[in-house]
Every structure is written in structure tokens, then in C-alpha cells.
Amino acid sequence: MRLLTHLIDAAKGKHPLGAARSSKWPTVREQHLLLHPTCEVCGGKEKLQVHHRRPFHLHPDLELDPKNLVTLCESKKSGVNCHLWYGHLGNFRSFNVDVLIDAAVWLKKFMSRP
Numbered sequence: 290m291r292l293l294t295h296l297i298d299a300a301k302g303k304h305p306l307g308a309a310r311s312s313k314w315p316t317v318r319e320q321h322l323l324l325h326p327t328c329e330v331c332g333g334k335e336k337l338q339v340h341h342r343r344p345f346h347l348h349p350d351l352e353l354d355p356k357n358l359v360t361l362c363e364s365k366k367s368g369v370n371c372h373l374w375y376g377h378l379g380n381f382r383s384f385n386v387d388v389l390i391d392a393a394v395w396l397k398k399f400m401s402r403p
Contacts, residue, residue: 310345310352317353321360328362329392330371331399335364340376344384359388367399 311317318339327334340361345352361372369375375392378385385391 313353317355317358321355321358325358325360327360328364328366328371329359329389330361330375330395331367331369332396333362333364333366333371335366336362338363338372338376340372340388342384342386342388359392361388361392 321339322337326337328337338361340359341348341352342357342359343351348357351357359376361376363370363372371392373379373381375395376385376388377383
């Protein structure tokens with residue numbers, strides 16, 4: 290099942306087929322989610338993803354750096370896949386270096402909407 294998920298994600302452009310995560314990644318991901326258990330954009334708590342601000346396949350030295358990580362969701366809680374739209378600007382083959390700034394702006398909007 291894990292291989293199938295990997296292939297589907299690769300087809301969507303979430304990561305290149307040859308990308309290999311560090312063996313420490315599951316622990317770093319789990320620790321990040323314990324410290325940051327909600328989506329930085331909408332405040333959601335479902336379908337959370339730990340997003341790399343600078344993609345690990347381009348910046349392998351930042352893969353495990355906590356300052357390079359941000360929690361985003363794919364729950365569509367507010368009608369939007371936050372990981373896709375704010376982390377990848379609508380295309381998983383892209384990335385948003387301003388994701389933290391954008392997330393803060395939109396979280397404030399979501400939390401104060403009428």
C-alpha cells in the first residue's frame with residue numbers, strides 16, 4: 290500500500306520518483322506535529338501534512354531542519370486544500386517560499402471572518 294501511495298503522490302507531482310527520505314524523517318515529522326498540531330492556514334486538525342518550505346529534493350540539507358517545516362492540511366476544511374494551494378501555489382511541482390507569511394495572513398482572515 291505504501292508503494293501505491295508513493296506512486297500516486299509522484300504522479301501528482303508531490304515528490305519526484307527518485308526522492309528518498311532520511312531514515313530520521315518519521316521521527317522529525319512526528320515531533321513537528323506534536324509541537325504544531327494544526328494547519329497554519331486554516332487551523333484544521335485533519336489530514337495534516339508536514340510541508341517543507343524549501344523542498345528536500347532541492348535542499349536535502351534542510352530536510353530535517355525544524356525552521357524549514359510548516360504544518361498544512363489537505364482536509365479542505367475551509368473549501369481549500371491548504372497544502373496544495375498555500376504550500377505549492379496550486380501545483381505540487383511548485384513551492385511557495387513565502388508560505389509562513391501567507392499562512393499567517395490567511396489564518397487571521399479565516400479566524401476573523403463574519
